[in-house]
Structure formats: C-alpha cells, structure tokens
Amino acid sequence: MRALLKESADKRFSGLCTTATLGGIESGAPWATLWAEVEASGFADAWVPESDAGAGLSWYDTHPVLLAAGEYALPVALGPTMLLRAHLARAGLPRVGGPITLATQVQTSPSGAVAARRVPFGRVSDWVALDHQERSWLLPVRSARIIDSRVYASLQADLLWNEWPSDAIDLRQRLPLRESGAAIWVVMMAGAMAAALKRTLTYAGERHQFGRSIGQFQAVQQQLSLMAEHVHAVAMAAEMVCCGSDGPINAALVAMAKARASEAVGVITAIAHGVHGAIGITQEYPLHFLTRRLHEWRMDFGSETYWQQRLGSAFLSSPSTRALDFVLESLSP
Amino acid sequence: MLEPLAFERLPAHAQDLRLQVRSFLDQQLADLPAPRRARSWMGFDEHFSRALAGRGWVGLTLPTRWGGAGLDPYCRFVVVEELLASGAPVSAHWIADRQSGPLIARFGTDVQKQFYLPRICRAQAFFCIGMSEPQSGSDLASIRARATPSGDGWRLSGQKIWTTNAHRSHYMIALVRTSGTAEDRHKGLSQFVIDLKAPGVTVRSIRDLAGDAHFNEVFFDQVELDAHALIGAEGAGWTQVNAELAFERSGPERIYSSMVLLDTWLAHIRARPGGSTREHTVVLIGRILAQLAVLRAMSIGTTARLAAGESPLVESALMKDLGTQFEQDLAQWIADAISADDGFIDNELIETLAYTQQIAPSFSLRGGTREILRGMIARGLGLR
Numbered sequence: 001m002r003a004l005l006k007e008s009a010d011k012r013f014s015g016l017c018t019t020a021t022l023g024g025i026e027s028g029a030p031w032a033t034l035w036a037e038v039e040a041s042g043f044a045d046a047w048v049p050e051s052d053a054g055a056g057l058s059w060y061d062t063h064p065v066l067l068a069a070g071e072y073a074l075p076v077a078l079g080p081t082m083l084l085r086a087h088l089a090r091a092g093l094p095r096v097g098g099p100i101t102l103a104t105q106v107q108t109s110p111s112g113a114v115a116a117r118r119v120p121f122g123r124v125s126d127w128v129a130l131d132h133q134e135r136s137w138l139l140p141v142r143s144a145r146i147i148d149s150r151v152y153a154s155l156q157a158d159l160l161w162n163e164w165p166s167d168a169i170d171l172r173q174r175l176p177l178r179e180s181g182a183a184i185w186v187v188m189m190a191g192a193m194a195a196a197l198k199r200t201l202t203y204a205g206e207r208h209q210f211g212r213s214i215g216q217f218q219a220v221q222q223q224l225s226l227m228a229e230h231v232h233a234v235a236m237a238a239e240m241v242c243c244g245s246d247g248p249i250n251a252a253l254v255a256m257a258k259a260r261a262s263e264a265v266g267v268i269t270a271i272a273h274g275v276h277g278a279i280g281i282t283q284e285y286p287l288h289f290l291t292r293r294l295h296e297w298r299m300d301f302g303s304e305t306y307w308q309q310r311l312g313s314a315f316l317s318s319p320s321t322r323a324l325d326f327v328l329e330s331l332s333p
Numbered sequence: 334m335l336e337p338l339a340f341e342r343l344p345a346h347a348q349d350l351r352l353q354v355r356s357f358l359d360q361q362l363a364d365l366p367a368p369r370r371a372r373s374w375m376g377f378d379e380h381f382s383r384a385l386a387g388r389g390w391v392g393l394t395l396p397t398r399w400g401g402a403g404l405d406p407y408c409r410f411v412v413v414e415e416l417l418a419s420g421a422p423v424s425a426h427w428i429a430d431r432q433s434g435p436l437i438a439r440f441g442t443d444v445q446k447q448f449y450l451p452r453i454c455r456a457q458a459f460f461c462i463g464m465s466e467p468q469s470g471s472d473l474a475s476i477r478a479r480a481t482p483s484g485d486g487w488r489l490s491g492q493k494i495w496t497t498n499a500h501r502s503h504y505m506i507a508l509v510r511t512s513g514t515a516e517d518r519h520k521g522l523s524q525f526v527i528d529l530k531a532p533g534v535t536v537r538s539i540r541d542l543a544g545d546a547h548f549n550e551v552f553f554d555q556v557e558l559d560a561h562a563l564i565g566a567e568g569a570g571w572t573q574v575n576a577e578l579a580f581e582r583s584g585p586e587r588i589y590s591s592m593v594l595l596d597t598w599l600a601h602i603r604a605r606p607g608g609s610t611r612e613h614t615v616v617l618i619g620r621i622l623a624q625l626a627v628l629r630a631m632s633i634g635t636t637a638r639l640a641a642g643e644s645p646l647v648e649s650a651l652m653k654d655l656g657t658q659f660e661q662d663l664a665q666w667i668a669d670a671i672s673a674d675d676g677f678i679d680n681e682l683i684e685t686l687a688y689t690q691q692i693a694p695s696f697s698l699r700g701g702t703r704e705i706l707r708g709m710i711a712r713g714l715g716l717r
Contacts, residue, residue: 194337201714221711222704228335228714229655235337236634237627243340259623308619315618316610321603322596323625324418331626332342 001057006064012041013072019286025075026153031124035076035099043078044099047086054089059245066184067238070191073289075155077101077121079184084129084138091172096138098126102181103159104301106130112164114139120181120300122157123148129177136177138169153292179249182258182301183241189261189297190238193231196272196290200224204275220275227271230264237261244333252330255311262304265294335713338634338648347407354415357388362419368684370420371593374586375547375692377501378422382456385416391426392434392454399438400451406640410585410633417589418596424498424547429453431584432577433460433506436524440565440573448561449504449526463493463507463527463551464574471705474518474571478509478553480525486559487511489525489533492552497699499536499549505529508570519571524564531556543691576644581700583635583649587656588628590696591663594689595621598667601682614670621663628656647713650706657696657703664689 016037025031038044046062048054062082069078076099084100103116116122116130116139123146127138143165147158204215204224214220241257244250269291273280280287298304320326361381362370369376385391393409395401402408416423434453437445452458469476478491493499493507505527513521529536533556538546565573599618602610631652638645668686671678697703711717 201716204716215711215716218708221716222707224714224716225651225654225707225710228710229651232335232337232651233624233627233631233655236340236630237623239337239340240627240630255619256623256626259619260627263620263623304620305616308616308623309612311619311622312615312617313619315599315622316603316615321600322418323592323599323622324414326622327626327629331622332630333340 001061002064005057005062006068008041009043009065009068012037012043013068013074017072017074019289022073022075022286022289023153023283025124026155031076035124038074038076038078038099039097044081045085045095047082048089048095049086052089052095054086059242063187063239063242066187066242067191067194070188070193070293071195073192073195073293075121076124079188080121080129080181083180083184084127087171087175088169093169093171096127096169099124100127100129100138101125102177102301103128103130104178104181106132108132108164112161114159114161114164116144116159118149118156118300119159120296121155122146122159123155128159129171129175131174131177134174136171136173136175138171139165140167143167153288154296156296176249176251178301179251179254182307183245183249183254185297185300186234186241186254186257186261187238189265189294190231190234192290192294192297193234193261193264193268196268196287196294197224197227197231199287199290200227200272200275203279207277214275223271223275227268230268234261234264234268240331240333250330250333252311252314253333255307255314256331258302259304259307259311262298262302262307265298269294335647335651335710338631338652339637340630341633341637343407343411343633344405347405347411350408350411351415353388354390354412355419357385358415358419358421362421365420365422367420367593367597367681368688369422371591371597371685371688372422372424372545373417373420373590373593374423374427375497375545376420376422377424377498377547379425379456379459381422382426382459385421385423386426386454386456391430391456392450393430395434395438395450395454399446400454401434401438402454406636407633410636414585414589414629417585418592420593425459425501426453426456428462428498428502429458429460432462432581433504435580436506436573436577437526437564439576440524440569442561444561445526445564458504459498459502461496461498461502461505461529463496463499463505463509465495466492467494471702473508473574474522475515476508476510476522477515478507480509480511480523480558483557486557487525487562489527489553489556489558492550494548494550495539496549496551497547499529499551500538500546502529505551506564508574511567511570521568522570522574523567524570524573525558525562526564527553527556527558527562531558533557541692543688575646578701579639579644579646579649582653582706583632583639583645585629585632587653587696587700588625588632588659590657590660591689591693594667594685595663597682597685598671601671601679605676611670611673613673617666617670621666624659628652628659632656647709650701650709650713653700654697654703654706654710660696661693664693 045054050056144159237257397403480487535552
C-alpha cells in the first residue's frame with residue numbers, strides 16, 4: 001500500500017507543484033484549481049472510513065503522501081484536511097468541502113469575536129479548526145477577515161471574525177489540535193528535508209570550481225554528510241510518530257518527534273544554502289520553497305524548546321528513574 | 334541515494350530477555366559506584382564476564398553447536414542495551430562477543446571454530462583487535478606488520494598500538510601484510526589469531542588521561558604462527574575487516590557511552606529538595622530524550638539490516654557519527670546544567686562527569702574517526 005501511495009503522490013504532486021504554480025500561489029494567485037486536483041486524488045479522504053465513502057487508510061499507510069506534501073512543498077493544508085475529514089465522519093457529522101487548516105494561537109472574546117494568529121496555510125484554506133470553550137470547532141474562512149502576514153511569499157495569515165460565525169461546526173469534543181498538527185508537520189518536514197538534501201547533492205555534483213565538482217572537495221563532503229545524518233534522524237522521527245499515531249495521539253511521541261525535527265532545521269537549511277552559494281538565495285532557483293517552509297514549520301505548533309520542555313516535564317512526572325526506561329515506556333511506538 | 338532506515342520494533346522474544354538481564358544486573362552491580370560504572374565497556378572484570386557467560390549471554394548470536402546461544406541480533410541488542418545502560422563492566426569479553434566470535438564463525442575453519450568459539454562463550458578466551466600501528470591510524474591500508482611463510486605456518490614481525498586490553502586478553506586478531514607493500518593498499522592484507530603468550534610477543538601498557546591503563550603497544554619479534562592462525566583467506570583481510578566494522582559501529586555502544594552520567598544526573602535532579610527544577614534543565618532533559626529515542630530507533634533499524642544478513646556499512650557510519658556526537662554533547666550539556674546554579678552537587682556526580690568529559694574525545698576516535706566516517710557517508714551519498 002505504501003509503495004503504491006508513494007508512486008501516486010509523487011506523480012500527482014510533482015505535476016502540480018511546479019515552480020510557476022508554487023510561486024504564483026505564494027504571491028496571491030488563486031489556488032482553487034490546484035485544490036481541485038488534490039481533491040481528485042482522493043488523498044483528502046484517505047483516513048475517512050470506507051463506510052463513509054473514504055479510503056479507510058491508516059496513518060501508517062499514508063505516510064508517503066504526507067512526506068510527498070513536504071517534498072514538493074504542496075501549498076495547501078492536505079494533512080489537516082485528512083485529519084478533520086476523518087473526525088467529521090467518525091463523529092457522524094457532514095463532510096465539508098475545501099481544505100481545512102489548524103489554528104492553535106487563538107483568542108476569543110465573550111462577545112464571540114475570534115482572532116486566530118499566524119495560522120499556517122491561513123491564506124489558502126476554506127476552514128480552520130480551533131478550540132473554543134472546551135471544545136473544538138470548524139470555522140469558515142469565507143466569513144473571516146484574512147490579514148496577510150506581509151512576510152514575503154508566506155502562506156500564513158491572521159484570521160479575524162468580529163462575531164462568532166453562525167455556520168461554525170461544533171466538533172463536539174476537544175481534539176488534540178496542537179499535537180495532531182505537530183505530528184503531521186514532522187512528516188512534512190522530513191519530506192522537505194529529504195528533498196533539500198537531494199537537491200543539494202545534485203547541485204554539488206553539477207557545479208564545478210577549481211576544475212572539479214564542488215562535491216569532490218572534502219570540506220563540502222563533510223558538510224553534506226552531516227546534513228544527511230540529520231535528515232535521516234528526522235526521517236526516523238517521522239516514521240516513529242507515524243507508527244504511533246493510529247489510535248489516540250501519543251503526546252510524548254509527538255513531543256519527541258517535533259523537538260527532533262525542529263532542532264534539525266537550522267543545520268539542514270544552513271548547509272543546503274551554504275553548498276548552493278548565491279544561486280540558492282535567488283527567487284528563480286527552487287530551494288527557497290523548501291527552506292522557507294522549514295523555517296516556518298519549525299515554529300508552527302511549537303518550536304523545539306516548547307516540545308523539549310513538555311517532554312522533560314513528562315519524564316520528571318513519570319515513575320521512570322532511568323532515561324532508557326522512559327524511552328522504552330513512552331517513546332517506543 | 335542512501336535510503337533512510339526503516340522503523341522496526343524489537344520482536345517479543347527479544348523483549349522477554351530484558352527483565353531477566355535486568356534482575357541479574359541489579360544483583361551484580363548493586364555495590365558498583367557510578368564513576369566505575371561510567372567506564373562501562375572500558376570496565377574490565379573477568380568475574381562479571383564469567384557470571385554473564387554462566388547465564389548464556391556471552392556469544393549470544395553464535396551457533397549452539399559451538400557453545401553459543403544461537404539467538405538473533407535483536408536478542409543481542411537487548412542484552413547489550415541493558416548492560417551498557419547499567420554501566421556493567423563488560424570490557425573483558427566485549428571484543429570477543431561483538432567482533433572476534435562472529436568473525437571466526439563466519440570466516441574461520443571448523444578447527445578454529447571448535448577451539449575458539451566455546452571458549453569465547455564461556456568467557457575463557459578474551460580477545461583484542463590489532464589494527465592501528467604507529468604510522469597507520471585512519472590510513473589502515475598502510476600497515477607494515479608483516480607475516481611471511483615459515484614452514485607450514487607464518488612468522489610475524491612488526492608493531493601494533495592503541496590495542497585495547499592487549500595486556501589482559503588471551504588472543505589478538507591482527508590485520509597484517511602477507512604480500513605486497515604499502516603501495517598495494519588494501520591488497521595483500523590478512524587476519525591472524527595470535528596467542529599473546531607466544532614467544533616474541535611483548536605488551537606494554539599506555540596510561541590514559543583519566544588514570545586508566547586499557548590500551549597498549551604490542552611488539553612482534555619473529556613470532557611463529559601455525560597454519561591455523563590465518564583467519565579466512567590470505568589477502569582477504571581488508572574485506573573481512575570491513576564486514577566486522579558494520580558490527581562494531583552500529584551497536585548501542587555508540588549511543589550509551591554517557592548513559593551512566595545521564596542517569597546519575599537525572600537522579601540528582603529528582604533528589605533536589607523542594608522538587609523545583611530550572612526550566613533550562615527541564616528543556617535539556619527533553620532535548621536529550623528526544624535525541625536518544627531517535628538514535629535508539631536508528632540503531633535497531635541497523636540491527637534489522639544485520640539480522641537480514643546485510644552489511645550496512647554506510648548506515649552504520651551515519652549512525653555512529655550521530656550517536657557519538659550525542660554521547661559527547663551529553664557531557665558538555667550536563668556540565669553546564671549542574672553548574673548553572675550554586676546548589677550542592679554530590680561528589681559521585683562530579684567524578685562521573687569529569688571522567689566522561691575527559692574520555693569523551695575517544696568516542697569519535699575508536700572504531701573510525703568522525704572525519705573518516707563522514708567520508709564513508711559521502712561515498713554512500715554518491716559524492717566520491
């Protein structure tokens with residue numbers, strides 16, 4: 001199943017996510033056509049049970065799809081849509097169309113006004129899931145004011161509602177939105193990092209200086225090896241979070257994975273750009289689609305320090321006296 | 334391109350060993366203070382090794398017909414993980430169990446297997462590995478020690494250095510030249526088992542910066558070796574050594590060298606009066622656990638490749654470089670954390686920390702230096 005989905009996602013996303021399309025959507029071009037193609041793939045209903053006309057697949061099965069979403073810098077929130085569509089179906093609520101994103105930095109006032117800040121994919125979503133009064137809700141983006149972050153090419157936005165939208169959908173329970181978002185993001189980050197490594201290796205083989213490819217210089221090789229080590233570590237963290245995410249979310253496992261992935265962003269993006277030289281910081285060359293997202297995704301749903309703090313607290317309030325016992329108990333999916 | 338390791342779970346039969354090993358260790362190690370346990374696979378105690386062998390946990394993966402337990406690499410992973418996390422003094426049988434036994438089982442003759450393997454499994458034959466020479470460190474192909482045909486056997490002359498445990502082992506497996514010269518590089522190298530009591534062998538200890546004497550200079554002056562001393566094929570030493578290195582580099586010992594320090598520090602934090610912990614310390618605990626969990630999964634992933642009969646050299650190099658960086662970082666991070674305020678620090682923690690800090694540079698030297706490993710990874714990435 002995984003091999004099949006990988007092939008299908010690679011084919012679909014590589015066709016969709018061209019430099020022109022990504023650049024266009026990042027600078028404000030319509031994204032409805034791209035989303036229609038994503039819908040046509042069926043991926044958005046992958047986790048919806050078969051009895052509700054979904055594919056009934058597991059996190060484990062669809063790992064390659066989320067990896068590919070990161071690898072090709074897919075400019076819509078596919079993972080959160082998969083998550084919320086599955087929840088709607090399981091809760092017996094009607095399906096909603098269009099992409100769904102997640103907001104965790106939310107202020108609501110007693111009058112019903114809502115401010116969701118720095119919403120990832122906030123510019124390119126139809127719905128946003130957020131918490132309000134002990135429950136989670138889906139709010140329609142069409143009735144929100146969308147405040148562009150003004151960060152160049154970012155898909156984030158602030159979403160503001162002056163009053164509680166009448167067509168908000170009550171999800172009837174509190175969902176672990178931050179943990180689920182972090183788990184999905186870890187897999188996308190692993191995909192984007194693998195793509196950055198692949199691109200950097202190709203470039204190091206093609207670019208010649210001093211009469212040979214720069215990849216033949218030991219100084220460059222040492223850097224690329226270090227980059228590969230971190231990329232492989234994050235790939236493992238993503239596999240672990242994926243293997244532990246069918247069923248109730250395992251907060252310790254998510255903390256481990258998001259901490260590890262976020263921690264690696266600095267070294268991986270620095271080496272990718274360092275090896276590329278000046279071409280890597282041009283608009284024309286597509287490295288920035290990956291590194292820009294990696295910088296944002298590192299911070300979304302909490303950076304490494306946030307999750308390290310949660311993991312450290314979990315250890316201190318556990319009965320484990322040895323580090324290995326805690327790893328065996330809580331971090332071995 | 335190099336594919337990431339798959340996530341693998343330890344099979345249940347391997348997990349079942351864990352509790353048995355742990356209760357054995359709880360008894361054996363009750364009185365061993367943390368600074369001694371911090372030596373772990375540098376800690377030599379032949380009584381401990383014999384007791385472990387008595388339970389069938391030395392030569393775990395060797396075939397039962399040669400005295401082994403016939404278990405798979407996953408079982409060995411669990412046993413080794415528990416030994417190292419507890420800081421058990423495993424040095425006496427370590428090399429034989431990890432490398433020499435599997436090497437002889439794979440490339441040796443039946444005569445060699447029958448002689449050495451049962452002794453290894455009873456912890457009655459301890460081994461050391463003769464690789465480095467004064468002029469051959471990372472550049473192993475330049476070794477000069479040479480064995481020349483003599484009667485039915487060989488005559489060996491030359492020198493080895495940095496040989497861990499040569500002064501208290503029974504045998505050395507050495508990589509030496511049997512034909513050609515240093516210009517022939519890896520061609521013409523062969524592996525021999527040498528009885529360290531044989532005439533012409535001289536062992537001289539070298540004391541390390543932490544006051545311990547574990548490594549040595551070893552001199553061979555016209556040492557006579559019989560025909561059974563050659564392991565595997567003459568001239569195939571380089572290939573055989575590389576097969577061995579995948580075992581040497583991928584195991585839990587590349588993650589757990591600072592585990593006794595880590596657990597001693599964690600106990601110190603839990604014991605603090607009032608129970609309040611600096612936020613920086615809590616964050617650091619989380620950082621360490623996140624890295625540890627991923628490294629452990631990578632080590633199990635590499636073990637799975639070994640269990641499948643592969644020789645994952647590049648993956649092992651990648652795993653070792655990342656793992657030894659973690660072991661070294663631990664000493665630095667913990668030093669900073671415990672001195673960030675003026676609270677009382679138990680001397681056992683200070684002594685364990687100081688030992689680990691001092692010996693930590695060796696973590697990325699032994700078994701292949703960081704720079705050599707990164708060169709191997711670069712080759713795996715298609716750069717050379």
